[in-house]
Amino acid sequence: MNEFYKRTGLYAAFFSPSDEIRGSIDRVVRKHLGRAPRRVIDPACGPGLWLAHFAKKGAEVAGTDLEESAIALAVESLPKRGARVVVGDMRRPPDELGADFDCAINLDNSLGHLADYMDVAEHFSSMRRRLTKRGIYIVGLALREATDEIDTGVVFERGPVDIQGGGFAALRTESLGLQPGTRCERIRQITITANVPETPSVIAEQYDLLTFTFAMFKDIMEAAGGFEVLGCYDATDESLPAKPFRKGAGDVVLVLRAAEAKTKASKNAKPKTTARKTANRKAATRKATRRK
Ligand SMILES: C[S@@+](CC[C@H](N)C(=O)[O-])C[C@H]1O[C@@H](n2cnc3c(N)ncnc32)[C@H](O)[C@@H]1O
Numbered sequence: 001m002n003e004f005y006k007r008t009g010l011y012a013a014f015f016s017p018s019d020e021i022r023g024s025i026d027r028v029v030r031k032h033l034g035r036a037p038r039r040v041i042d043p044a045c046g047p048g049l050w051l052a053h054f055a056k057k058g059a060e061v062a063g064t065d066l067e068e069s070a071i072a073l074a075v076e077s078l079p080k081r082g083a084r085v086v087v088g089d090m091r092r093p094p095d096e097l098g099a100d101f102d103c104a105i106n107l108d109n110s111l112g113h114l115a116d117y118m119d120v121a122e123h124f125s126s127m128r129r130r131l132t133k134r135g136i137y138i139v140g141l142a143l144r145e146a147t148d149e150i151d152t153g154v155v156f157e158r159g160p161v162d163i164q165g166g167g168f169a170a171l172r173t174e175s176l177g178l179q180p181g182t183r184c185e186r187i188r189q190i191t192i193t194a195n196v197p198e199t200p201s202v203i204a205e206q207y208d209l210l211t212f213t214f215a216m217f218k219d220i221m222e223a224a225g226g227f228e229v230l231g232c233y234d235a236t237d238e239s240l241p242a243k244p245f246r247k248g249a250g251d252v253v254l255v256l257r258a259a260e261a262k263t264k265a266s267k268n269a270k271p272k273t274t275a276r277k278t279a280n281r282k283a284a285t286r287k288a289t290r291r292k
Contacts, residue, residue, distance in 0.1 A: 002113075003205050004191060005046065008073045010199070012047045013161045014171050015108075022053055024233075024240035025138065029103060032136050032230045032255045037103035041130060043090040043123070044110040048074030048083075054103070055079055062097040064088035091119050092126045099130045107140035107235075107253065112185070112209030117220060120210065124224030128258045137227070137256040140235050143214050143249040150185070152177045160194075167196030176206070184208035214247040226259035 005011060017025075029037055040054040045063025047070050055061045060082045065071055066089060074085040088094040090106075091114065104127055114120050127137055144150065152175050159170030169191055176186040191203040212220075221227045232245035233253040240253060 002207055003203050004189060005067045006069050007191070007199060007203065008047045008067070008069045009163055009165060010169055010171075010191060010193070010196070010203075011070070012049060012073065013163050013169065014158050015046075016049055017053060018238060020238040021240070024238060025050075025053075025105070028138065028231065028233060028240060028253070028255060029136070032257075033102060033134070037101075039098075039101045040103045040105060041093070041097060041101045041127075042105050043093045043127065044106055044113070045074060045085060046070045048078050048085055050105050050107070051083065051085070052078055054105075055083055059103075061085075062101070064090065064093045064097060066090075090114070091122045093130065097130075100132050100135075101130050102132045102135045104131060104135070104137040104139075107138070109141045109209060109251075111139065111141055112211065113207075114210060117210070117216065121220050121223040124220060124227065128225050128227070131258055133258070135257070136230065138253060139256060140251075140253045141212055141217075142235075142251045143212055143217060143247070145213055145248045148248050148250075150175065150177055163193070163196045165197060167194055167199070169193040169196055169199075178211065179208060182208065183211055185211050214249070221256075227256040228259050229254055230257050231255035 036057055037054060037059050039060045040051065042048070042050050042063040045051055045065050046067070048063055051061040051063050051074065055078055061078065062083070063074060063085045065087065068087050071085050071087050078085065084097055086094050086096060090110070111120055111123065114123065131137060154172060155175050156173040157171065160168040162168050171189070171191050174188045176188055178184070179186050186206060186208050188206045193199050193201055229245050231254070232243055232249060233240040234243045235251040235253045243249060243252065245254070
């Protein structure tokens with residue numbers, strides 16, 4: 001697992017959502033849900049930064065993350081009542097988080113951390129069962145085609161910022177481009193810290209993120225039991241302007257809603273084996289995205 005995510009205090013300092021993106025997400029939720037959400041789930045919640053946003057507005061919130069230290073910070077910072085966060089895997093968020101969520105949120109291409117496209121299909125299938133009939137899933141990812149140029153170099157830089165508990169730190173994230181064969185984007189990230197207790201002065205690491213083409217994404221949605229795309233927004237601009245949902249759309253925030261189940265069988269948990277295989281096979285031969 002990514003070493004940076006274990007340093008939850010650093011993560012929170014760099015990625016606390018700005019007022020602008022909070023306002024934009026609230027607007028998108030209102031537009032597609034018609035009201036503020038009542039029950040919100042983040043299936044890769046980290047320290048619960050987005051859950052805290054919705055909890056403050058009175059929603060019940062739930063989340064899971066593989067990283068124990070992130071969940072510990074989420075438990076500490078979220079209200080004791082109306083919030084449930086546990087260590088778990090977004091492929092299949094733990095049952096104890098409950099269901100009937102009218103909103104799910106999963107930004108910044110966290111899905112890219114999954115090992116393969118079958119995992120992504122399992123994730124969406126799982127989320128489908130946790131949402132209410134009219135519930136929405138707000139998910140950030142990047143849609144890129146094989147012919148798209150991917151700029152390599154710095155994609156995110158922040159700091160120095162003060163770290164809660166002492167010290168300060170700066171972060172730089174670079175893209176090393178798509179890796180031939182896997183179609184994953186390789187990310188190189190370096191965090192430099194000074195006087196942050198129990199933290200190395202340099203955390204340097206490299207990891208690969210899954211990427212998605214438009215066709216691959218559609219295959220995965222189908223394998224997961226069906227989602228319709230209600231909205232598509234430009235993730236590179238915190239004001240989240242609407243943009244067309246199409247090939248090469250780039251870094252996007254999509255608003256999804258579970259499509260009506262067509263058959264009794266498709267209501268059942270797992271995506272069909274053949275559809276899952278197709279999603280994985282097609283995915284392996286296509287290319288896509290970059291992380292925001
Ligand atoms: C970019 S962070 C996003 C955190 C949070 N959703 C937010 O917006 O602040 C990605 C998170 O995904 C988590 N993660 C990676 N793979 C996971 C998995 N299979 N299941 C659950 N969480 C996972 C990491 O530990 C990390 O906290």
